[in-house]
Amino acid sequence: MHPEKRREERQVSKRKNNSTKKSKKKEEKRLSVQKTIRYKEMGKDGICRVQGNTYSKCIRFYDINYQLAQNEDKNAIFENWCDFLNYFDSSIHFQLSFINHKSNMKEFENVIRIRPQHDEFDDVRMEYAQMLKHQLATGNNGLVKSKYITFSIEAENIKLAKPKLERIESDILNNFKVLGVPAYPLNGVERLQIMYETFNPDASADFQFDYGSMIRTGLSTKDYVAPTSFVFKEGKTFQMGITIGAVSYLQILAPELTDKMLAEFLDMDKDLIVNLHVQSVDQMKAIKLVKSKVTDINRMKIEEQKKAVRSGYDMDIIPSDLNTYGGEAKRLLEDLQSRNERMFLVTALFLNTAKSKQDLENAVFQTAGIAQKYNCVLRRLDYQQEEGLMSSVPLGVNHVPIKRALTTTSTAIFVPFTTQELFMGGESLYYGLNALSNNMIMVDRKKLKNPNGLILGTPGSGKSFAAKREITNAFFVTNDDIIIGDPEGEYYPLxxxxxxxxxxxSPTSKDYINPMDINMDYSDDDNPLGVKSDFVLSLCELIMGTRNGIEAEEKSVIDRCLPLVYQKYFADPKPENMPVLGDLYDCLRKQKEPQAQRIATALEIYVNGSLKVFNHQTNVELNNRIVCFDIKELGKQLKKLGMLIVQDQVWNRVTINRGSQKSTRYYIDEFHLLLKEEQTAAYSVEIWKRFRKWGGIPTGITQNIKDLLASREIENIFENSDFILMLNQAAGDRQILAKQLNISPYQLSYVTNSGEGEGLLFYGNIIIPFKDKFDKSLKLYSLMTTKPEEVEERKKLEAERK
Structure with missing residues (x-):
């Protein structure tokens, strides 16, 4: 072959080799990001093969109220948490992960969004929507806090690992159940999402992945979670994409730790991931290790004593450090041998991330400041940032060799529970900001087992305002009907x-309500008169004013008359055939028994006399979405009767709405008045017991707690109320309520001399302190306020407009 041709072929071959080498280098470079992410496979069921023969699973758990709990409740939670930790033997490594990350605000905005309806209420509707947006911006809801426990074991293959992991998972979920902590296991997609959000904190796109697409595209799970790049050039920081991060470890120097330390780290308004890697030491090995340390210290003591004698000193004069360490080692040995204590090797890692180096340094400085406050030191991992980052992802493997030996009690001091948040989707209503975290409180009472509620507070604490805010919100967000019993005439402007x-x-008003109103759905069974009979008996008891209730003979007479009175209406149910109180009176007069005449005589003043306001057919629009019964002008004699009749009208409305799958919200102000009289109290308890399954949501509002608690029926009311909004309380009332509702002294401080719109929210078994500063410049505020000077101002403005 010609030499020139051979040279040309060699050059072509060389170019090909160079090109192959370059593409190989490119390939290696492309894979380097994936190589950094240290796991082998992520299964669809959430089982991850992390490395070699190590397999892990992950469980997400939620918060319970630990920081706010009573001391005895705190102790119980702490002891249960110690038992939880002692469950893990040396074959299981577990990792507690606490992730605070800034979230896309869109999901929160979607929950609070109120859209215009292009009707006459759009001005106040959009004003309310604007107020919610402002509160969201004021609050801290952009920060999402999530908690995970990841556990890993060694096994030869997935087939052997799976049953072991599932058994451990079941035990952990049961232990969480004992603590009252909601928890659920994560599948593969959910675990990958955590990694995606950790490695791509600034990603605008949501995590998109399914195992089917992975098969079609030929990509691995790492390709979906990896950032654009990892850079570990500097010893103390690293970069992933455009985010700068730093991993530090907690050097525990304090002889005693406090359960507040972890909570304070997690309360930081910064992107932060805290990880506790915990490895249990075999009990026999732990005892052997401590025994050898005690022996070493004793040997050192003897050496020091010999030195002292040789030098002519008292042999008891030895270095104080040796005495301290000796005492600690003996106590530790005693704990391991005779108390329910185990030894754990703990690594506490903190991952701070930010968009700029300055922001990162500030975040690390703030984190270090909290550590210093509790006599611990936060140290940066030098040239171990990659290992630190991979140990900060909930995979269940620790790549950082820095460990601290702690007993069960010392490890348990990192209690992972702080205070619960309440932010729900669906038809959630706004109840203020969480006073601890500043997060918005959005809840749906319909999701409670029993949505019945109470709003309690001293005059001026904002209880009527809170009720009006909920009414307004329910009007804009739900399709519910709203009925208000208003004994003080406060609600009509709204x-x-x-x-x-x-x-x-009132006796002079031309608005009439017929207490005899009934509809065909009035009762669960086919006989609507069954329930109506109870109401009429209560009405007669109230009218007759008998302390011990009406007698059996009188009840029988009334029960006999009712079918006769309603006969015409049931035969032809049209409005004009509805009986009135006078028809019952006439029927009683026709009966021969003296009991019938006695009842009729008591009814006479309400039928033909000066108090005949309730002896008319109903002439007002009761099918409006919001109905307010203003009974302020009824006077003392008629007010109780009026409240009972209003409650019956509410029951009527609830039964009608039940058929159309609609909820009915009922607000009763001055609720203690209803519980004063035996008849109205008994009827109120019936409402509290019966409303739930009929789609009714009653809410009692009162400032007179002593009157409320003096009622024999209050136990039934409290037992059937899963929602309580408690504002500022008087000193005497506070102690009674604390006992009744099991409130801790710390929780009680939120209703002691608190400002208006501040207090405690009870939602099921969750208790949250809240604050609500409503913008006073809004038109809605002027419609909702009950402050005399502000009411006068509103009346003046209304008069000027007219």
Whole structure:
């Protein structure tokens, strides 16, 4: 072959080799990001083969109220948490991960969004929507906090690992159940999402992945979670994509730790990931290790004593450090041998991330400041940032060799529970900001087992305002009907603004409510008269004013008359055939028994006399979405009767709405008045017991806690109320309520001399302190306030407009 041709071929071959080498280098470079992410396979069921023969699973758990709990409750939680830790033997490594990351605000905005309806209420509707947006911006909801426990074991293959992991998972979930902590295991997609969000904190796109697409594209799970790049050039920081991060470890120097330390780290308003890697030491090995340390210290003591004698000193004069360490080692040995203590090797890692180096340094400085406050030191991992980052992902493997030996009690001091948050989707309503975390509180009472509620507070604490805010919110967000029992005439400005019907019931008013109103769905069974009979008996008891209730003979007479009175209506159910109180009176007069005449005589003043306001057919619009019964002008004699009749009208509405799958919200102000009288109290308890399955949501509002608690029926009311909004309380009432509702002294401080719109929210078994500063410049505020000077101001403005 010609030499020139051979040279040309060699050059072509060389170019090919160079090109192959370059593409190989490119390939290696492309894979380097994936190589950094240290796991082998992520299964669909959430089992991950991390390295070699190590397999892990992950469980997400939620918060319980630990920081706010009573001391005895705290002790119980702490002891259960110690038992939880002692469950893990030396074959299981576990990792507690606490992730605080800034979230896309869109999901929160979607929950609070109120859209215009292009009707006459859009001005107040959009004002309320604007107020919610402002509160979201004021609050801290951009920070999402999540908690995980990841556990890993060694096994020869997945087939052997799976049953072991599932058994451990089941035990952990049961242990969480004992603590009252909601928890659930994560599948493969959920575990990958955590890694995606950790490695791509600034990603605008949501995590998109399914195992089917992986098979089609030929990509691995790492390709979906990896950032654009990892850079570990500097010893004390690293870069992933455009985010700068730093991993530090906690050097525990304090002789005693406090359960507040972890909570304070997690309360930081910064992107932060805290990881506790915990490895249990075999009990026999731990005892052997401590025994050898005690022996070493004793040997050193003897050496020091010999030195002292040789030098002519008292042999008891030895270095104080040896005495201290000797005492500690003996106590530790005693704990391991005779108390329910184990030894754990703990690594506490902190991952701070930020967009700029300056922001990162500030975040690390703030984190270090909290550590210093508790006599610990936060040290940066020098040239181990890659290992630190991979140990900060919930995979269940620790790549950082820095460990601290702690007993069960010392490890348990990192209690992972602080205070619960309440931010729900669906038809959630706004109840203020969490006073501890500043997060918005959005809850749906319908999701409670029993949505019945109470709003309690001293005058001026904002209880009526809180009720009106919930009414307004429910009007804008839900399709529910709203009925208000208003003994003080406080609600009509708001009801008018929302296009509702205000019914003024008084001896001089022309608005009439017929206490004999009934509908065919009035009862669960086919006989609507069954329940109506109870109401009429209560009405007669109240009218007759008998302390011991009406007698059996009198009840029988009334029960006999009712079918006769309703006969015409049941035969032809049209409004004009509805009986009135006078029809019952006439029927009683026709009976021969003296009991019938006695009842009729008691009814006479309400039928033909000066108090005949309730002896008319109903002439007001009761099918409006908001109905307010204003009974302020009824006077003392008629007010109790009026409240009982309003409750019966509410029951009527609830039964009608049940058929159309609609909820009915009922607000009763001055609720203690209803519980004063035996008849109205008994009827109120019936409402509290029966409303739930009929789609009713009653709410009692009162400032007179002593009157409320003096009622024999209050136990039934509290037992059937899963929602309580408690504002500022008087000193005497606080102690009674604390006992009744099991409130800790710390929780009680939130209703002691608290400002308006501040207090405690009870939602099921969750208790959250809240604050609500409503913008006073809004039109809605002027409609909701009950402050005399502000009410006068509103009336003046209304008069000027007219």
């Amino acid at each position: 009801v008018h603004a929302l296009g509702g019907q205000v019914i003024h019931i």
